[in-house]
Amino acid sequence: MTGILWYDTVVCILVFIFGAVIGSFLNVVIYRTPLKMSIISGPSHCFSCGEKIKPCDLVPIFSWIFLGGKCRNCKAPISARYTIVEALTGFSFLAAYLRFHASLPMVVAIVFFCLLIVLSCIDLDTLEIPYWCTISIAVLGIATFFTEPNMPWWEHFAGAAVIAVPFAVLALFGGMGGGDVQLMAACGFMLGWKIVPAAVIGVICGAIYGIFQTAITSKRDKSISASISVVFGDWLKTDGEKMVESSSDIVVGEIEKGVCKVNTEIFDEKAWINGKPSDEQINELNESISKLVGDVPKNKEFVFRITAENNTVKKVKFRQRIAFGPSLSVGLAISALHGEMIIKWYLDLMGIR
Numbered sequence: 001m002t003g004i005l006w007y008d009t010v011v012c013i014l015v016f017i018f019g020a021v022i023g024s025f026l027n028v029v030i031y032r033t034p035l036k037m038s039i040i041s042g043p044s045h046c047f048s049c050g051e052k053i054k055p056c057d058l059v060p061i062f063s064w065i066f067l068g069g070k071c072r073n074c075k076a077p078i079s080a081r082y083t084i085v086e087a088l089t090g091f092s093f094l095a096a097y098l099r100f101h102a103s104l105p106m107v108v109a110i111v112f113f114c115l116l117i118v119l120s121c122i123d124l125d126t127l128e129i130p131y132w133c134t135i136s137i138a139v140l141g142i143a144t145f146f147t148e149p150n151m152p153w154w155e156h157f158a159g160a161a162v163i164a165v166p167f168a169v170l171a172l173f174g175g176m177g178g179g180d181v182q183l184m185a186a187c188g189f190m191l192g193w194k195i196v197p198a199a200v201i202g203v204i205c206g207a208i209y210g211i212f213q214t215a216i217t218s219k220r221d222k223s224i225s226a227s228i229s230v231v232f233g234d235w236l237k238t239d240g241e242k243m244v245e246s247s248s249d250i251v252v253g254e255i256e257k258g259v260c261k262v263n264t265e266i267f268d269e270k271a272w273i274n275g276k277p278s279d280e281q282i283n284e285l286n287e288s289i290s291k292l293v294g295d296v297p298k299n300k301e302f303v304f305r306i307t308a309e310n311n312t313v314k315k316v317k318f319r320q321r322i323a324f325g326p327s328l329s330v331g332l333a334i335s336a337l338h339g340e341m342i343i344k345w346y347l348d349l350m351g352i353r
């Protein structure tokens with residue numbers, strides 16, 4: 001190996017290690033900010049036994065592997081996610097360094113990747129993209145006015161506008177949430193035209209993730225659907241008043257933190273022959289469905305639709321709500337690194353340039 005190669009390899013390893021160390025700080029942010037805990041004060045401790053974690057057990061990635069993924073004191077399993085976040089941060093720093101070398105665009109890229117990792121994990125945990133992450137990305141967008149002088153100022157605004165409209169439509173039809181739309185608009189402001197390949201890759205990843213998620217939970221979701229069908233059928237019959245003629249979605253509701261909430265605002269009043277059910281009857285239904293879903297994870301959210309006709313249940317569809325933050329982040333990270341190349345490749349392919 002020549003001296004230059006040695007030097008490059010050592011720098012790459014150092015960049016990765018630096019990323020992994022920052023990654024273990026991101027883990028603290030991911031865990032503490034949704035709980036509104038301070039991210040600076042208080043040492044790390046085991047979630048099972050409360051024992052303070054020794055400094056020698058806080059080495060990113062290695063400590064987890066060395067301890068076999070268990071607490072040294074009580075042997076309770078430690079989630080692999082901490083290590084995955086550390087490794088992912090390490091690799092994203094390395095990717096930013098290899099693409100931009102030591103430069104201001106590299107600094108912008110690593111801050112961007114840190115925000116994407118944090119918002120993805122918080123979205124997985126809480127199904128919400130924290131507002132402070134979106135705002136920070138918009139601020140980062142202002143920084144790119146100086147770090148990327150080749151991009152005309154109007155391209156930032158064009159990027160935000162061009163992505164906000166289709167994503168707002170996606171949110172209207174369900175699936176995407178308002179947080180996803182805000183995130184993509186802020187990223188469009190930062191990335192300019194590079195937001196287009198980011199969105200295409202993100203939506204494809206989201207679709208693949210959705211298919212996998214559905215495959216994993218379909219058995220459980222089908223059995224819960226069947227139980228809701230029985231409970232709803234009984235509820236319809238409890239007093240002869242709740243006559244249902246025919247309608248597509250007679251009842252739509254959601255389950256948050258294990259509690260069922262039927263959406264009474266979108267009730268089709270014409271579907272109920274004797275007028276829509278009373279608040280008391282709705283509460284009764286909410287309680288019975290909440291009891292049914294007692295075993296599902298409390299940190300996940302679920303939606304269900306019930307179709308009924310002539311006072312009998314036709315179909316119940318129950319499914320887990322999906323976090324799109326991680327999938328969108330994959331597209332955003334790829335495009336932040338290689339968006340220009342992807343756009344050029346596509347234009348060449350179409351023979352436009």
Ligand SMILES: [Zn+2]
Binds near residue numbers: 046048051
């Ligand atoms: Zn422990």
